[in-house]
Amino acid sequence: MKQTSTGKFSVSRRAVFAAGLSAVAAISILATGASYAQDALGTAEQPVEIRMIANEAFANQWQTNMVPEFNKVYPNIKVTIDGVPYAELLAKSLLDATGPAPTYDIIIADDPWIPQLASAGVLVDLKKDAAAWTSADYDWADFNAAPLAAGEWNGVQYGVPLRSNLLLMFTNKALYEKAGLPAPTPELTWEQFFQQAEKLVQDTNGDGKVDAWAVDTYFMRDALTPTIWQTILNSNGGALLDAGNKPTFNNEAGVKALQTHIDLLKYAPTGAVSHGFNESLQAFRQGQVASMFMWGSVFKGTAVDPSTTTLKPEQVGIQVMPVGSKSAGAHRGIWSGAINNKSENQQAAWALLQWLSSKEGEVWQSNALGVFPARKSTLATTPEHEWLKPVFAALQQGYDAAGEGQMWRPRHPKSDAVQQVLADETARAVAGQATPQEALQAAAEKIEKLLD
Known part of the structure; x- marks a missing residue:
């Protein structure tokens, strides 16, 4: 001593x-x-x-x-x-x-x-x-x-x-097994995810009605909803802003990433366009969806705590979000x-x-x-x-991916204002009120003025 x-x-x-x-x-x-x-x-x-x-x-x-x-x-x-x-x-x-x-x-x-x-x-x-x-x-x-x-x-x-x-991917292994699919691994790509999604929309009790879906996450207008689209963009090597704080997302890569986010709705529960944190979390905890893109901190209440979830730890997987053209996805x-x-x-x-x-x-x-x-x-x-x-x-795994792809919200003194613009415009696209191209172009123009 x-x-x-x-x-x-x-x-x-x-x-x-x-x-x-x-x-x-x-x-x-x-x-x-x-x-x-x-x-x-x-x-x-x-x-x-x-x-x-x-x-x-x-x-x-x-x-x-x-x-x-x-x-x-x-x-x-x-x-x-x-x-x-x-x-x-x-x-x-x-x-x-x-x-x-x-x-x-x-x-x-x-x-x-x-x-x-x-x-x-x-x-x-x-x-x-x-x-x-x-x-x-x-x-x-x-x-x-x-x-x-x-x-x-x-x-x-x-x-x-x-x-x-970190924003991560939660999986209900029981629903994957019910659909005859292997449990996902961190190597799962977006292409593979969508190939499996149709099978994950299923009737689990045999009454002829769909009672389980492939995915739920943020879709409604919320400051955190753009993090889903952004993570997809980052995993494909894209970025929100360049070194001079000019928007770099209103291009083919940005449109493709936003369309991927929108396409998740095809395999989500009815009415999921109005789902955010609480709604998607509830759907997953009740065993209604096979996967969820959500903040990892909810894992204990989702897989462990019987007072908040119907699932058991052995049923729930957690991993990085699907792999894009460059890397897996995560959001800090x-x-x-x-x-x-x-x-x-x-x-x-x-x-x-x-x-x-x-x-x-x-x-x-x-x-x-x-x-x-x-x-x-x-x-x-x-x-x-x-x-x-x-x-x-x-x-x-998520820290490694986030660090490599700079997967985080805008780094700027006006970051909150930028995030609100992204929330407004991406919500229009998700709701079908604008095309992804129109929404991202409008967001880029507003953000450029904001940061000028």
């Missing part, structure tokens, strides 16, 4: 693992290499208080489960997490961060928001300004490139991945933790973010909370829960 630069003690990695996962999370982040100012992490007499703004979908889980675990390591940092509805989170974060006396030390930002927050000049450069407070074994290179890039803007690392996600969705540069407690804020995104913190969060990791080393471990094993494999 040896004393660290913080005045606390660390033990050998072998001893830590022998003591169990909680001990790992509680001790190893205190490795040598970090140098904090005196009392920056608080004392028993004068604890430091930090406040975080986060999505209400997981804020309470963190407050209830994560904060007590963090306080085993840093007992003198008091953490309050305020949950805000997703639709209000970016606006509230920006309003607070740009004020003269911000309430929040930490901002938890969705995948496309870091450029807007960084451009407002409110974030800490974590690799530069927090370098002295960073443990020597934090290992930035261990992160998969795709999730780490969500926290970067203009060559500066403003955020670290804390809750990772990362929640990154960033620090307000006006915070008076930046060192304590980084202690929390560093602990949560460390190798040991990721392992703890994955096993204790089921949160998806971003590190290569975490994904190479054997998780405690059996249901996480196929998820880890799919995540690593």
